[in-house]
Amino acid sequence: MLNYRNANIIFLVFFALLFLFGFFVKVEWYWFLVLFGIRFLILLVGSSLISSNFHVKAFCSNPHEREKKIAITFDDGRD
Structure with a gap:
């Protein structure tokens, strides 16, 4: 699989x-x-499509979940 x-x-x-x-x-x-x-085009497409798992593993869907929900996380950095 092509990743970064x-x-x-x-x-x-x-x-x-x-x-x-x-x-x-x-x-x-x-x-x-x-x-x-x-190389630039491959990095551009890989960065644009989050479901391609180019940089990190991304969870874009859950077939077992029936109700539509959105999970938002924030990383404020060091405290």
Whole structure:
């Protein structure tokens, strides 16, 4: 499953391979920009859709609950 940690590892490997590949053949700068753009889009979609569990495990529905309820929590930080 693609989550934040796995996405960072995958793109770090791709960036490193592209950088190392540049020692042997000429790699245009826009390939780095394309790779960064793809990473940005994946992070944008993963952050926008909370039910994708991209950053943390999110509970978005409970099929056993019949009555509609909303649970709101607040983290005020340190006391």
